[in-house]
Amino acid sequence: MCKKCSFLVAFLLFFKFNYSQEHVLLDTINNEVFKNEIEQFYLVQSKKTEAIISQLENYKVKEEMKEIFANKKANFLQDLKNRKYLYHKEISPVIEKIFDDIKAKNPNENFNEIKIILALGEEINAYNYGEGIVAINLPLIINVNDELELSFIICHEIAHQKLNHVFSSIQSQSQKGNSSEMIEKAKELKKVKYNRSGLAKNEVKNFVYGARRFSREKEQQADSLGFVYFRNTNPKFVLKSVEALANLKYVDKDKDSLTSKDYHEIFENSKVVFQEEWIETEDFQDYYYQTNTGIWNIDSLRTHPDIDLRVKYLKNTFKIDESQIYEFNKLNYISLKSKSKYDEIVMLFYLKEYGKSLYKTMILLKDDKENPILKKMMYDNLFMISEYKSQYKLNQCLETESPYNSKSYNAFLSFIRNLRKATLSQIISIYEY
Amino acid sequence: MSIKIKKIILFFFLTSFGLQAQIQKISDLSNNQFLDSKIIYDNNGEDVWGYFLLYKGDKKSKSIQEYQFVILDKNLNKVGSNKFQQEFSNHWFTEAFPNIDYLNKNENELIFGIDFDNRYDFGSFLFRKIDLKTFEISSAYFSRNEQLIQDNGLIQNFDEKKLLPDFFVPVANKGFIKYEREYKGKNEFSSLSEFRKADFKGYSFYDLNLKKKWEVKYKLTEDSGENCYSEFANDKYFVVRKNFYGKVYKGKNKYFYEVKDISTGQDIISIPIEDFKYTYVNNKVFIQDNKIYIFDRIYEFDKKNEIYQKKCLGISKRVYDIDKKTFLEQKFMFWTDLAKFHKISKYGEIKGIFIHLLDFKITSEGKTMIVGEGYFTGQQSTIIKNLYTFELDSEFKVESFGEIETQKTTYSDYVAYGDKLEANNLFDFMYSQKIRSDEFVYFYSDNEVKRGFLDSVLPELSELLPDNWVLGIVVYSDGEFKHQKIKLKTNKGKIYPLKAKKGFIILQEVSKTDNEIRLEKIDY
Numbered sequence A: 001m002c003k004k005c006s007f008l009v010a011f012l013l014f015f016k017f018n019y020s021q022e023h024v025l026l027d028t029i030n031n032e033v034f035k036n037e038i039e040q041f042y043l044v045q046s047k048k049t050e051a052i053i054s055q056l057e058n059y060k061v062k063e064e065m066k067e068i069f070a071n072k073k074a075n076f077l078q079d080l081k082n083r084k085y086l087y088h089k090e091i092s093p094v095i096e097k098i099f100d101d102i103k104a105k106n107p108n109e110n111f112n113e114i115k116i117i118l119a120l121g122e123e124i125n126a127y128n129y130g131e132g133i134v135a136i137n138l139p140l141i142i143n144v145n146d147e148l149e150l151s152f153i154i155c156h157e158i159a160h161q162k163l164n165h166v167f168s169s170i171q172s173q174s175q176k177g178n179s180s181e182m183i184e185k186a187k188e189l190k191k192v193k194y195n196r197s198g199l200a201k202n203e204v205k206n207f208v209y210g211a212r213r214f215s216r217e218k219e220q221q222a223d224s225l226g227f228v229y230f231r232n233t234n235p236k237f238v239l240k241s242v243e244a245l246a247n248l249k250y251v252d253k254d255k256d257s258l259t260s261k262d263y264h265e266i267f268e269n270s271k272v273v274f275q276e277e278w279i280e281t282e283d284f285q286d287y288y289y290q291t292n293t294g295i296w297n298i299d300s301l302r303t304h305p306d307i308d309l310r311v312k313y314l315k316n317t318f319k320i321d322e323s324q325i326y327e328f329n330k331l332n333y334i335s336l337k338s339k340s341k342y343d344e345i346v347m348l349f350y351l352k353e354y355g356k357s358l359y360k361t362m363i364l365l366k367d368d369k370e371n372p373i374l375k376k377m378m379y380d381n382l383f384m385i386s387e388y389k390s391q392y393k394l395n396q397c398l399e400t401e402s403p404y405n406s407k408s409y410n411a412f413l414s415f416i417r418n419l420r421k422a423t424l425s426q427i428i429s430i431y432e433y
Numbered sequence B: 001m002s003i004k005i006k007k008i009i010l011f012f013f014l015t016s017f018g019l020q021a022q023i024q025k026i027s028d029l030s031n032n033q034f035l036d037s038k039i040i041y042d043n044n045g046e047d048v049w050g051y052f053l054l055y056k057g058d059k060k061s062k063s064i065q066e067y068q069f070v071i072l073d074k075n076l077n078k079v080g081s082n083k084f085q086q087e088f089s090n091h092w093f094t095e096a097f098p099n100i101d102y103l104n105k106n107e108n109e110l111i112f113g114i115d116f117d118n119r120y121d122f123g124s125f126l127f128r129k130i131d132l133k134t135f136e137i138s139s140a141y142f143s144r145n146e147q148l149i150q151d152n153g154l155i156q157n158f159d160e161k162k163l164l165p166d167f168f169v170p171v172a173n174k175g176f177i178k179y180e181r182e183y184k185g186k187n188e189f190s191s192l193s194e195f196r197k198a199d200f201k202g203y204s205f206y207d208l209n210l211k212k213k214w215e216v217k218y219k220l221t222e223d224s225g226e227n228c229y230s231e232f233a234n235d236k237y238f239v240v241r242k243n244f245y246g247k248v249y250k251g252k253n254k255y256f257y258e259v260k261d262i263s264t265g266q267d268i269i270s271i272p273i274e275d276f277k278y279t280y281v282n283n284k285v286f287i288q289d290n291k292i293y294i295f296d297r298i299y300e301f302d303k304k305n306e307i308y309q310k311k312c313l314g315i316s317k318r319v320y321d322i323d324k325k326t327f328l329e330q331k332f333m334f335w336t337d338l339a340k341f342h343k344i345s346k347y348g349e350i351k352g353i354f355i356h357l358l359d360f361k362i363t364s365e366g367k368t369m370i371v372g373e374g375y376f377t378g379q380q381s382t383i384i385k386n387l388y389t390f391e392l393d394s395e396f397k398v399e400s401f402g403e404i405e406t407q408k409t410t411y412s413d414y415v416a417y418g419d420k421l422e423a424n425n426l427f428d429f430m431y432s433q434k435i436r437s438d439e440f441v442y443f444y445s446d447n448e449v450k451r452g453f454l455d456s457v458l459p460e461l462s463e464l465l466p467d468n469w470v471l472g473i474v475v476y477s478d479g480e481f482k483h484q485k486i487k488l489k490t491n492k493g494k495i496y497p498l499k500a501k502k503g504f505i506i507l508q509e510v511s512k513t514d515n516e517i518r519l520e521k522i523d524y
């Protein structure tokens, strides 16, 4: 074995050792202190919003805004109760440290009315919920390259908050909705007997939380102001801002996969004899998918107007010098990322995304067969999958094959569905604890 | 509360924590009003290829309505969509509320026929073609007096009466059959009922482009054809079952299966139904691996050809090799052969009911798998109850005979025997599917009221479903029949099943606010 390789092995071993020793796995049990703090914060913020709304002149808009924000509040508090937002003993301090840095380096800005919280959600995403809340989905932590990229994304989101984009977007939607033109349209809608909810859903999706949640103009504003915060915080690493954006373009790509060999290895030394036909999957060659079918994606950082345009805009506006490259120590963050993969699996299980959780577990398991956490997650996910399958609800926790998935993921989806009852329970018994 | 707020609130509920993103929502596919949907079968008609959904768009002018279609693949991914405009006039189709009456995929072309307001029954299709690579859609066309008429200005050029097109019956995915009737002095038929009463004098085959390919003419001076006919086809063969009487047959009815080459119309084999031992009533006929399988119910022979419904003795299986034009075998199964499994009478009476055989399958080893359903025909009502499974070896000897208990359905003031119950879709049995070699799945509804909405994404209908609706699934695999049930009433709403690709079922869970569509693998 060459030196480089042995170093790599040692490095990996170190991580594994480290992992079981130190890492605190995602704890989905309510952290009461955290929950109360955020709840109190939100209630205070929401009082202020209510005061602002009550000042509005247009009666209809005012009433509608009241209702929207009341619902928004109820929704947030419910999510908080349901542990969608939570405190992670290792990840949350990293986020706090980044935010503290931004605060310290931007002394003229008041960030006291902003809370940055970790959120459970499968999208690689961060979002400004408005009313001072910036949420960072756990998978984003794993998918940025380093803390500087994360820092830029946080700067961007707090800029949205500082610019009050959520409030102003909802307000302008409401004003538009109560314009004579929209009232006419609503009358039209009323006439439609069928598919009422469908129309409504799409309208709101597009207007309020659609792929283009904020206008291009608002995105540019957030990029610009966010860049200023970021430059103040990390003057040596301004280039990381555009790198963070560019990286978002690729986060969707499957970074790892399961091959037929992996399946064989996972099941070797067990009673289960892996059969090739289990992972036979749809090849989709029979279909010519229209490229603009507009498959709806929840608001996501990377679908914000257009990454390339945004990169160009930042480079031009702020004259970013691409030759200035400074080295910095990423090792801590890489270690956190590596450990957070386990958190992601636990999170997906918690979100009842048993299929995705199992897929990610199997990817990690192929190189780490005896890891007790992974074995437990194998059992937990497979058990839930078999329950859902026998109740004919499997599709609720396991996606269907799609041309937009990677081949490996499609093969996995087929694999789960192809397993006969008896085989599935045989596999479950391997991991029983 | 304004409409807008309702919308927003609804959205918040939907995005609330824990909602799974993978489930297809029909309402996400289009902003338009949903009209109808149909399953798209693959080229050989065996498996589901995808789904075709039709939506109503904006009204473009007084006489022009826009429609939108959406095509989904068999995994419910959106493949493509497009819009088209349809002209209509008040006297033609008032409501402009079309049903998809015909749908056929041939390579990369999808042909659909819409029928407005079900006015003309089949035969009145107004066709359009969709290119499955570009989703471009053709203008409408139809056939009239053997002429293809393709015109965007259909309405201006034809009045309602003249729009009555040729009566086509789709066969396999190759084309259409048009039965020729004796006009008896008239130039044309003014209605379908008039057409149906007329004498049958032959038929012609039209390809998918509505071009006449071949025709068959009967000599009405010698033969008389009955008004009832039936036909089926696959890619290679066309089979028509005809009943003739007349001088040549000395006044007796004669039944034939006429097997023809579908592309040329050439006769391949004619199969008579001739036997002096029993009287035959056809139960099922199909082609598999170039063989034609004919399953008939047998009754004690009666010179007058009369059938005593309650005196069925069993079934006959006949097999012909079409290519070699040879008779291969005939085998019988008598109800008495089942006595070792269940107490059953000579005429098939079991616990007071009779069994109507609904589904026949031949395995790779030549076994015959049959599923039937029990019924009892009373003086004033008809009862339907229990499913029966049969496994017969290659010699047609019964290997297993099983009973699956189902809820009893009673049709009062309705008297019918098996064939009529089957023709009117009154049995609980819905359909079967070959999962793979020698593995089959059978679906039935286990409830008091029969609902078989299995070919359309029409969730509104689910409100009509009874609360006790249960979907029964019978799987034949590893040499045995196993069965399971899914409750279709949930705490959210009701589940409405839809035919899916091999080995799967689509379950649409419909509630007041939501319509969730799941593609579920049969779990066995």
Ligand SMILES: [Zn+2]
Residues within 6 Å of the ligand: A156, A160, A214, A219, A222, A304
């Ligand atoms: Zn943004």
